[in-house]
Structure formats: C-alpha cells, structure tokens
Amino acid sequence: MRVEYINPFVEAAYNILTEVLGGQIKRGELYLKSTSMPVMGVAALVGLAGDVEGRVIFDMNMDTAMKIASQMNQEELKLFDDLAKATITELANLITAQAVTKLHDLGFRFDLTPPALFTGENMEISDHEVEALIVPMETSQGRVEVNVAIRDRM
Amino acid sequence: MISKQDFPTINERAPEGLKADGNPFRVLVVDDSMFVAKQIGQILTSEGYEVVATASDGLDGVEKYKELCPNVDLVTMDITMPKMDGITALEQIMAFDKNARVVMISALGKEELVKKALLLGAKNYIVKPLDRKKVLERIGTVLGK
Numbered sequence: 001m002r003v004e005y006i007n008p009f010v011e012a013a014y015n016i017l018t019e020v021l022g023g024q025i026k027r028g029e030l031y032l033k034s035t036s037m038p039v040m041g042v043a044a045l046v047g048l049a050g051d052v053e054g055r056v057i058f059d060m061n062m063d064t065a066m067k068i069a070s071q072m073n074q075e076e077l078k079l080f081d082d083l084a085k086a087t088i089t090e091l092a093n094l095i096t097a098q099a100v101t102k103l104h105d106l107g108f109r110f111d112l113t114p115p116a117l118f119t120g121e122n123m124e125i126s127d128h129e130v131e132a133l134i135v136p137m138e139t140s141q142g143r144v145e146v147n148v149a150i151r152d153r154m
Numbered sequence: 155m156i157s158k159q160d161f162p163t164i165n166e167r168a169p170e171g172l173k174a175d176g177n178p179f180r181v182l183v184v185d186d187s188m189f190v191a192k193q194i195g196q197i198l199t200s201e202g203y204e205v206v207a208t209a210s211d212g213l214d215g216v217e218k219y220k221e222l223c224p225n226v227d228l229v230t231m232d233i234t235m236p237k238m239d240g241i242t243a244l245e246q247i248m249a250f251d252k253n254a255r256v257v258m259i260s261a262l263g264k265e266e267l268v269k270k271a272l273l274l275g276a277k278n279y280i281v282k283p284l285d286r287k288k289v290l291e292r293i294g295t296v297l298g299k
Contacts, residue, residue, distance in 0.1 A: 016283065019283055020283055073189070073192070082188055083189060083192065086187050086188040086189040087189040089187070089189075090189045090190060090282075093187075093261060093282075094262075094282060094283050097261035097263050097264075097282075098262050098263070100263050101262045101263035114234075
C-alpha cells in the first residue's frame with residue numbers, strides 16, 4: 001500500500017482524537033497485515049471508491065468505546081445505546097473527513113460511504129488481495145486502531 | 155452590615171441566546187446524528203437559546219420549518235443526511251421564507267457544498283468538530299448579536 005494513503009489518516013486521527021478527547025495521544029508502531037485479523041469489539045467502517053478503493057476501520061474494545069463516547073458527550077454513558085453509537089460514528093466521520101480532505105488536496109478523487117458500525121465479540125475481518133496497515137493510537141480512554149486497506153483502482 | 159454591593163458580580167453578561175425583550179431566540183436543529191444534535195442543543199441552551207425542534211433529515215427539517223414559521227429564528231442544517239440533503243432542504247426553506255436564517259453545519263472537505271449553500275442563501279457555516287465558542291460566535295453574528 002502506498003504511504004501517501006496512510007499518512008493523512010494517521011495525522012487526522014491524531015488531530016481529531018486530540019481535539020475531541022483532550023489529553024495526550026501517542027502513536028504506536030505501525031504494522032502490516034495481509035491475512036484475516038481480529039476486530040476488538042467496536043469497529044466503525046468507512047468505504048472508499050474512486051481513484052482508490054478500499055476501506056478504513058476505526059477499531060476499539062467496548063470499554064474504550066464507552067469511555068470515548070462518555071468523554072465526547074461530557075457525561076458518563078452507562079450503555080452502548082443509540083447516542084453512544086452515534087458518537088463513535090461521528091468520531092469516524094470527523095477523522096475520515098479530515099483525512100480525505102488531505103487526499104483530495106493531493107489529487108486523489110473518490111467517494112466515501114457513511115460509516116457502518118459493527119459491534120460484537122470474536123469478529124474477524126479479511127481483505128481480499130489488499131493488505132491492511134494498522135496504526136495504533138493510545139488515548140487516555142484506551143487504544144484505538146486505525147486500520148487502513150486501500151489500493152489503486154485496478 | 156454586608157450589602158449586595160460588597161460582593162463582586164461575576165457574571166454581568168446577559169446570555170447571548172436572549173432577544174432584547176428577554177425572550178429566547180428559537181432554533182430548529184436539523185441533523186441526522188443524534189450526537190451532533192445533542193451537542194448543538196447543549197451549546198445553545200447553555201446560552202439561553204431555545205431549541206424548539208430537531209429534525210433527523212432534510213425532509214423532516216423543511217416540514218418542521220413550515221410548521222413552526224414564523225416562530226423560529228434560526229435553523230442549523232447538516233449537509234449530508236438521508237432522505238433529503240441539507241442543500242436541498244435549504245433551497246426549499248429559502249423558497250418558502252426568503253428571510254430564513256440558516257447556518258450550515260459541515261464536515262471538513264465540503265467547501266464546494268458550503269459555497270453553494272451560501273449562494274443559495276445560507277447565512278453562515280460551522281465546520282465540525284463543533285467548538286462551543288465558534289458555534290456561539292457564528293450564530294450570534296447571524297442573529298445580529
């Protein structure tokens with residue numbers, strides 16, 4: 001995967017997480033996966049189609065999702081209800097919008113799907129013929145993995 | 155004896171959401187995200203504004219505007235929504251009431267759509283993530299505060 005695709009998502013995730021959560025955000029070591037991989041429990045997926053194609057997943061465990069949703073709402077949420085889901089979906093929207101603006105500025109043209117939110121245990125994701133690059137972001141609320149699988153359109 | 159004058163007044167400023175007659179400005183919030191609608195509502199009500207209704211898509215927004223008019227002073231309008239997008243909803247509201255005051259709420263990267271909205275009559279725009287100060291400043295400007 002070309003590095004031009006990943007950097008805007010890393011920068012956008014860092015900027016937005018810092019802005020909406022406050023506190024210090026640390027970027028972990030990137031790693032590459034080409035086989036199926038487990039998803040932590042709450043995953044917001046945004047699809048991309050155009051000059052490039054693929055998807056981005058913002059992946060976290062339920063405890064982190066609840067803490068992030070609570071922080072963004074400035075109140076302690078007790079359940080992963082519609083409001084909590086809308087909050088995590090909005091977080092994915094904000095990060096993706098900022099990343100895509102950078103990619104558009106670099107000349108890439110593509111459309112996005114609205115985020116789809118997956119929740120559950122023992123989930124796995126497989127990307128056929130696209131390797132995924134994962135960027136862990138450590139927040140005060142827990143780890144959020146930005147999982148990017150994008151390729152040039154064939 | 156201690157009189158009232160002996161205590162410093164810590165908040166002399168009147169809430170921005172109140173009109174000169176003391177009644178609140180009435181706002182219709184149109185946004186498909188429950189989170190964003192709640193966030194806008196909290197920011198506005200904390201300054202004395204009244205959220206008279208919320209709508210979760212453009213179509214519902216237009217209908218609610220028509221029902222409420224003239225008892226609504228401002229609309230906050232998301233751009234990307236199901237059923238009817240915010241640009242079409244803005245057009246329909248402006249066709250119904252040319253004096254409508256609509257403020258667009260946009261994600262980053264929608265500059266072309268924001269420009270289009272301003273040409274169609276939107277009075278201002280706010281880019282997400284929402285910042286309390288920025289929201290109050292833009293809305294206050296539109297309402298001539």
